[in-house]
Amino acid sequence: MTRLPHSTAVRHPRRVRPWLVVAAVSALLVGAGCGSSNADGGDDGATDAREVTLTVHAAASLTSTFTEIAEKFESENPGVTVTLNFGGSSDLVAQIQSGVPADVFASADLKNMDKLGELAVAPEDFATNTLEIVVPPDNPADISSLADLAGSDVRLVICAVEVPCGNATAQVAEAAGVTLSPVSQEQSVTDVLGKVASGEADAGLVYVTDVKAAGDDVEGITFPESGSVVNTYPITVVEGSEHEKVAQQFVELVLAKLGQQILADAGFGKP
Incomplete structure (x- = not known):
């Protein structure tokens, strides 16, 4: 609160006319009425300025891109x-x-979006992705093809079949007639990538975008059979979101030119 400076001058009291008092009180009441209207949400600016925490659930393969998109969204809002x-x-x-709080959900495949059922509000496709073989930088098992992953001495790590990258792996292997015998099946593509990067595994199957994001920590090996399975990524506002309008704005940013450019730079294909 700002304090007015003290005055050293002494003034004699003046007689105040009654009508001035009435006018002053009326002005104060009118001003107070306007203030309460804004506080109740009558002013759009006040509503827009309120603090909002938006919870976005996204597939592990979207970690780097959605982190960047979220930063852009926060700076603009x-x-x-x-x-x-x-x-x-x-x-x-x-x-x-x-029942975990959720405003937005982005899946790495259509199947899991379908599983969300009525909680998915008009999902829209925003990207595509394909698999790539990933090996440690020194490629200890000398992997060069999909068929090489079937070797009995290869420590292979893949995603579990219920996870989009695992489902894609199973489809690609079946189409190519290759039988894979992994030493472990992980619940996310980042877990597969982590085991390969740390040297716990000789090879793994992840997305093209994951290999690109990992940089020099791993080596990627493309294989022609990957084109037989393309994962489509959908995004949706979650039914029951407490911040539906803000959630829709986030979805729109992902679908807009800026969001699409961030995804393209990371190696994602168009939906």
Whole structure:
């Protein structure tokens, strides 16, 4: 509160006319009435300025891109904080269905979006992705093709079949007539990538975008059979979101030119 400076001058009291008092009180009442209208949400600016925490659940393969998109969204929407939860799409669906707060969901495949059922409000496709073989930088098992992954001495790590990258792996292997015998099956593509990068595995199957994001930590090996399965990524506002309008704005940013450019730079294809 601002304090007025004290005056050293002494003034004699003046007689105040009654009508001036009435006018002053009326003005104060009118001003107070206007103030309460704004506080009740009558002013759109005041509503837009309120603090909002937007919870976005996204497939693990979207970690780098959605982190960047969220930062852009926050910079364009003061007062909004975006909380990101990354994981396997199937796990995220289970979390949302169990009541975990969610405003937006982005899946790495259509199948898991369908599992969300009526909680998915008009989902829209926003990107595509394909598989790539990933190996440690020194490629200890000398992998060069999909068929090489079937070797009995290869420590192979893949995603579990209920996870989009695992489902894609199973489809690609079946179409190519290759039988894979992984030493472990992970719940997210980032877990597969982590085991290969750390040297715990000789090879893995992840998305093209994951290999690109990992940089020099791993080596990627493309294979022609990957084109037989293309994962389509859908995004939706979650039914029951407490911030439906803000959630829709986030979805629109992902679909807009800026969001699409961020995804393209990371190696994602168009939907």
